[in-house]
Amino acid sequence: MTYRLLRLVLSLLVYVLLRPQVTGLHNVPRRGPVILASNHLSFIDSIIIPLVVPRHVTFIAKAEYWTGRGLKGRVSRWFFTTMGHVPVDREDPRAGQRSLDDALEVLQRGGAFGIYPEGTRSRDGKLHQGHTGVAWLALAGSAPVVPVALRGTDKVQPVGKRLPRPSRGIQVHFGAPIDPSRQLTAGARPAQVRRELTDHVMSSIHKMSGQELAA
Template identity: 45%
Template structure:
């Protein structure tokens, strides 16, 4: 299904209307586990990045995409499964741990995973403070973190839009970040924060975005009237 979506059903349409380009693809290893840490401008980020990477990319996605009842719900489950996303329950502490464990297991199996350190979409195109889960996953799985900057997806798929708009998409992949010097120190909140900040700094340099030292979710709460779908993302 992933191959069909990428090469037959969805991929050709995305290439036709959005002309996506990727720079630095050679920084992604041809085999072995690695974590692609990307800025997050729009839902469409999770479509264009897998489209432009030769290897299969797995993204965690909120479980609501997979549990909606009815015909529409079955279609959503089929679609998100087909584009390589796995359901993650984010409703509590135990659910968050299960999500982390799933990511670590897949990376140890040699899979390529995508993650958004900001935790949710940027409400205004700026880069927000990263959550330390990305550091914990990287340390426990023992894999490199590869920064990825998305450009144009917020123009093609603006927050609250029902339809995507043709707009050129560009992806820039940075050099892998090696955190093996911190092996065995997962769970140390100071180490995890230091690693996360290093990842976010790399993303800031790669994307050219203005950095905001607060969580994106908090920023969304501060402007609910301007962001009608903020709580759903």
Template identity: 50%
Template sequence: MFYWLLRHWVVGPFMNRVFRPWVVGLDNIPEHGGAIIAGNHLSVIDSFLMPLTIDRRVYYLAKSDYFTGKGLKGRLVRWFFLGVGQLPMDRSGGAASSQSLSAALDKLAEGQLIGIYPEGTRSPDGKLYRGRTGVARMVLDARVPVVPCVMVDTEKIMPIGRRIPRVGRIGIRFGEPLDFSRYYNLEGDRFVLRSITDEIMVAINRLSDQEYVDVYASSVKSRVEAERRALAAGRDGR
């Protein structure tokens, strides 16, 4: 109930008026049953804008930090993220991460839509980076189709580091669903996992105007951060 109030009476009207999204390929979203919507990730607002264009509810895996804040602000943030369909994702690895993924698999088993970013993090520079195989594991465990999705110009509206989005128009493209049933029962084959992931990234890349780089976005971010720290240390040493 709370989700529909937010969508139809609060967040939805505001987002549509401010960002005036244009949408292509909406008929590629299944009307019923579970499916994964795998997209590029340019801005923190991607997870809020894309679901507004679909009649069905979309659940996203969001980093667990959004759900563990202290005080009134922390409670409000947690309340909002849960209200708009975000599921906490523990990125520490091991059992904690597996439990987070189980929540998403439960939603897929219920016939819901799950949104995921195969790159694992926002693009640091607008390019499309190598996908992580967690999406392939989810595909094989849930046995659902994958709908590739591309957000357009959201990084211009709210780039990394900006707290308040600019007014401007964004776009969303949905591609034809991808069927990976030929790989069922091959969950333990790492080459299969990489093949599925790469096929998803190729489909995303074909929908977008982004340059593809076959490295992980997190590696690029780590390198940039290391260079920034080295530069800052050099300045401090002078």
């Protein structure tokens, strides 16, 4: 109930203040495991995507959001816990694999998991090469990957700014699902398969986002 209430309140705020334009939502399966792989321009990306998708989407978030002190820390902890996001300790040398293991559990329960293949927010606005974790997850979880392209969220909350500001230029595009099993070819090395699948996902995001590719 708390999640539904929070989602309702946030949805009203987002649609009144930001009015995001959403296309391709029919590409997101209404049930079953699915990975939403998106470009990453702003902190609010992890809020916008779960609000426009008609099912619960889990994201990985840095553990600091759960460990803050005072009122701000309590609010942050409540918010990210209620949203169902999973904390990851970035100081842990195995943080990357632990994150993928947590994501795999979500998929095995038939859930939707959001991931940013670039690994972090783009600070120059360009689309950077994706890490192959998204492909590992898709293959291990037998889950389709829906590429997502965000536009304009960097105008709402640019990197380094603490508070968002109203903007009516947000666009969220969902591309056709990518079946990871189609990437499998006889004799191909696992690392090669993961690289090719990741590049396929990033190519789809690039076509929708229109971002310049990083060198």
